[in-house]
Each structure stands twice: as structure tokens, then as C-alpha cells.
Amino acid sequence: MKKKVLIGLSGGVDSSVAALLLLKAGYDVEGVFMRNWDSAANMDFKGNPTLYDEICEQERDYQDAKMVADKLGIVLHRVDFIxxxxxRVFSYFIDEYNKNRTPNPDVLCNNEIKFKAFVDYAQKFNPDYIAMGHYANIDHSGEYPRLLRAYDKNKDQTYFLSQLKTEQLxxxxxxxxHLTKSEVRKLAKKADLIT
Structure with missing residues (x-):
């Protein structure tokens, strides 16, 4: 029986190729599109020239993810973590900023959304693994998993994953x-994943 993987699928090239590689490795893959921001509800008008378009940016991202899922022949679930x-992320960031501190919202988002809220949501599907299109590696060979730098040092995202606990990994x-960004783009082009 194939091992089941739920992957965060944004519709971008990194998560698209990650899903492709999982399929090629023989996993049973399902995608999950996470909607984490609502421009209209958050009054995000200033500096957003596409806000008044017929299709909002988040919906465009979802359509990209859906096209990728359809191309790969996988199910795509949609979940709101707004x-x-x-x-857990934005309010904390504002509070800290008002105290003259500058937390990194990407670190918070990974810890609180992608590796907490997403994992909690994923449990109802009983996956063996969850996956993301991050440039990072994990060594599962020891007693505990270890977060390791990505092969592409220019795209390495381990700093943004640095607050994750061993249990989360x-x-x-x-x-x-294990790939460079240019290799990821080449794989996407070869598979006709236009993202």
C-alpha cells in the first residue's frame, strides 16, 4: 500500500514540483491549498492594484493550485486559516512591532500555520507524511529528525523553520x-507545470 502524503500546494513552482517528485517517488499525494489572508476583510486596499480585479489574488492562487493538481491528477483540498x-501571526507581529521589536512573520507562519494548523487539519486524512515546497532537508536516520540546510544555499529556508520543534518535523x-531553484524550474518546464 502506498504511503499517503498531504502537501501544501500554493500553485507556485516550488510546491508544484515537490508534489510532482512525491508522485514520481510512488506516494499517494493529495494537495491542500491554504488561504491565510483575506484582502477585503482586512481592508488591504492600499498598494494592491489587483484588489478591484474580478478575481482576487488569493482566488488566482487557488486557480493556479487547482490547475497544477488537475495536471498531476491529484485531489486538491481547500482550507481557510485566515x-x-x-x-497567531499577524496580531503578534503588530504587538511586537509596537514594542519596537521586529519578529519575522515567516518564522511565525511556519511554526503556527504550516506546521500546526495545517498538521491539525491534515490529521483527518490520516497521512503518513506532510510535505511542503520549502528549500530545506530533514535527516530522519537518527532517533530524532534533524533540520538540515538545503542544497541551494541561496534559497535555503531553514532559518524560517528554525522555531519548529522536533515533534513537528x-x-x-x-x-x-536537494535541488537548486534552476533545477526546480527545469523540472516544472519539462512536466509542463506552468506556475
């Missing part, structure tokens, strides 16, 4: 961690 993002895969 409230979780606001409560236990069943995680980063399929593109």
Missing part, C-alpha cells in the same frame, strides 16, 4: 531540498 493567521518531507 483567523488562525490573524490571531517527525513526519515531514521537503522533496525539493
Amino acid at each position: 483567523h488562525e493567521y490573524w490571531d 517527525k513526519n515531514v518531507l521537503f522533496p525539493i531540498g
Whole structure:
């Protein structure tokens, strides 16, 4: 029986190629599109020339993810983490900023959304693993998983994953961690994944 993987699928090239590589490795793959921000609800008008377009940016991202999922022949689930993002990431960022501190929202988003809220959501599908299109590696050979730098030092994202606990990394895969960005783009082009 194939091992099941739920992958965060944004519709971008990195998560698209990560899903492709998982399929090629023989996994049963399903995608999950996470919606973490609502421009209209958050009054995000200034500096957003596409806000008044017929299709909002988040919907465009979802359509990209759906095209990738359809091309790969995988199921795509859609989940809103708007409230979780606001409560756990954005509000905290604003509070800290008002105290003259500058936390990194990407670090918070990975810890609170992609590797907490997403993992909690994923459990109802009983996956063996979750995966993301991050440029990072995990060594699962020892007693505990170890987060390792990506092969592409210019795209390495381990800093943004630095707050994850060992338990959060236990069943995680980063399929593109051994590739450079240019290699990822070449794989996407070869597979006709236009993202």
C-alpha cells in the first residue's frame, strides 16, 4: 500500500514540483491549498492594484493550485486559516512591532500555520507524511529528525523553520531540498507545470 502524503500546494513552482517528485517517488499525494489572508476583510486596499480585479489574488492562487493538481491528477483540498493567521501571526507581529521589536512573520507562519494548523487539519486524512515546497532537508536516520540546510544555499529556508520543534518535523518531507531553484524550474518546464 502506498504511503499517503498531504502537501501544501500554493500553485507556485516550488510546491508544484515537490508534489510532482512525491508522485514520481510512488506516494499517494493529495494537495491542500491554504488561504491565510483575506484582502477585503482586512481592508488591504492600499498598494494592491489587483484588489478591484474580478478575481482576487488569493482566488488566482487557488486557480493556479487547482490547475497544477488537475495536471498531476491529484485531489486538491481547500482550507481557510485566515483567523488562525490573524490571531497567531499577524496580531503578534503588530504587538511586537509596537514594542519596537521586529519578529519575522515567516518564522511565525511556519511554526503556527504550516506546521500546526495545517498538521491539525491534515490529521483527518490520516497521512503518513506532510510535505511542503520549502528549500530545506530533514535527516530522519537518527532517533530524532534533524533540520538540515538545503542544497541551494541561496534559497535555503531553514532559518524560517528554525522555531519548529522536533515533534513537528517527525513526519515531514521537503522533496525539493536537494535541488537548486534552476533545477526546480527545469523540472516544472519539462512536466509542463506552468506556475
